[in-house]
Amino acid sequence: MDIRLSGVTKMFEPDIIALEDLYLSVDKGEFVYLVGTTGSGKTTLLRLLSREYLPTRGQITVGDKNLRKISRREIPFYRRDVGVVFQDYRLLPNRTVFENIAFVLEAMGIPPRIVQNRANEVIDQVGLWRRRFLNPPQLSGGEQQRVAIARAMANSPSIFLADEPTGNLDVRTSEEIMRLLLSVNAAGTTVIVATHDRYLVDAYRQRLVELHNGRLKRDEHRGRYDIDGEL
Amino acid sequence: MASFRYALRDTFRLLFRHWGLSLLTLLTAASVLYILGFTALFALNVRHMVSRVEGGLVVQAYLKKGALPDDLLAKLKAIPVVTSLKTISPDEAIERLRAKLGNQARAVTLLGENPLPWSVEVSVTKAEYITPLVRDLMIFPSVEEVLYSGKLVERLSVISRTASGVSGAILVLTMVISALVIFNTIRIAIYSRKEEIEVMLLIGATKTYISLPFVFQGLLLGAGGALLAVAGLWATYASAVAAIRSSLVFLDIIVNRQVLFQFFFLLFSFGATLGWICSWLAVHRFTSRAMRPR
Ligand SMILES: Nc1ncnc2c1ncn2[C@@H]1O[C@H](COP(=O)(O)OP(=O)(O)O)[C@@H](O)[C@H]1O
Ligand SMILES: [Mg+2]
DSSP: OOOEEEEEEETTTTEEEEEEEEEEEOOTTEEEEEEEEESSSHHHHHHTTSSSSSSSSSEEETTTTTTTTTOOOTTHHTTTEEEEETTTTTTTTTTTTHHHHHHHTTTTTHHHHHHHHHHHHHHTTOOGGGGSSSSSGSHHHHHHHHHHHHHHHTOOOOOOEEEEEETOHHHHHHHHHHHHHHHHHTTOOEEEEEOOOHHHHHOOOEEEEETTEEEEEEEETOOOOSSSTTO | OOHHHHHHHHHHHHHHHHHHHHHHHHHHHHHHHEEEEHHHHHHHHHHHHHHHHHHHHHHEEEEEOOSSSHHHHHHTTTTEEEEEEEEHHHHHHHHHHHHHGGGGTTTHTOOOOOOOOOEEEEEEEEEEGHHHHEEETTSSSTEEEEEEOHHHHHHHHHHHHHHHHHHHHHHHHHHHHHHHHHHHHHHHHHTTTHHHHHHHHHTTOOOHHHHHHHHHHHHHHHHHHHHHHHHHHHHHHHHHHHHHHHHHHOOOOOOOHHHHHHHHHHHHHHHHHHHHHHHHHHHHHHHHHHHHHO
């Protein structure tokens, strides 16, 4: 599904401008880094795409849906097609890894047998098979991040949004996470990753969109983290 | 159908994983419903006693000499609030007089031919119906005289109305308070699952899917609390009946099993419905708020 933002402004009352007059198109199957310093509006943009926020001005369309116009009843069904990896993971601490992933599928009314197969499949894919019966607090940061990714992958969404997925992780773990995201993208899913991980961006070059104070600063094919010529 | 099974499973998960909170909700519902039931039983008994006294009030209508009571009886039978009618013939009247006079009964024979008229004793359901009844009787052609205790009737009417009003008001108040207490207890229980509900909304669970386990839980806890309350009230009431029968015999309390069964069934339904509605309201409010986009 294509994503189109035209003239999108998001303000938080009374006078905080998180995003300003943003035009952006992302085609189906693209991989996009969303970079920028903290406070530049990355999380806000992702939340607009998952319909947690409504834009103050402008239009956002995803596929044939105008996010301003979808009804409350449609929102759950829209969100099922958008996998989100939250900045703070948002795992349920007193459920096992397996349950954390299975409940997403269950909420969609999928029968238990299929839920079990699919949950096991994605758990294996993110390399947590041996830890599937542990609870999130028993896992390392990188492992929790992988659970969050597995959960977002579980119902094979068309769009995958990840908010600073390598935020607090070491280089080696970050690379593992990155390879996971690339494999999701390789399966045809549109992936947008908000990050300020310079190392990753430069090591795995992809389309790069930079925000600065809520405005679009750069949009480059296979861009580097720092603008050429700058230090 | 898979959704329904998940909802049932999650209901029991809610109930037993957080058994402390469930127990607290159950006991709160039980105590509140016990108090409600107690108030209601008390109010019912007060009304019952008042209406017993009211039903015992008798209006006596003495007919004119030589008049027969048939017309009057026909008219009185057509009045719905009339509960009993008793006709006393002149012969019966004289017998009563004899019995009253005891050893001076022979004086009655001095009267010669029986001078007493026919009379009719009327009872109605409520004291307030007596005054209009008396008015009707007095203008009835064959009626000579009407006897009743006016002051008592007036006082009883007032007492009856006050008793109904006060017990009704207390009952409504108790109902509102129990609803509020149960609503808030369930709301706290739902609030403790805040994080989980929010995540579920974010990953695309529908409001119905999220609400079902909470609603089932509310229904079960409401019904369970009501059962406990009914058991408690049953025990309390049985011992109250025993105590009253041995020492306060003049108190006329409700012992009709059918009435009591109906009452307890009503209380049980009220508890279950209350649990159901309260949890639905609480979870609906919560999810609606969480869903509102900013
Ligand atoms: N819910 C909110 N209420 C008020 N201001 C917000 C809210 N969310 C974000 N902001 C503001 O919007 C700006 C962009 O924030 P954010 O999108 O979180 O940036 P980033 O994710 O790039 O660090 C910041 O100045 C932040 O304070
Ligand atoms: Mg952010």
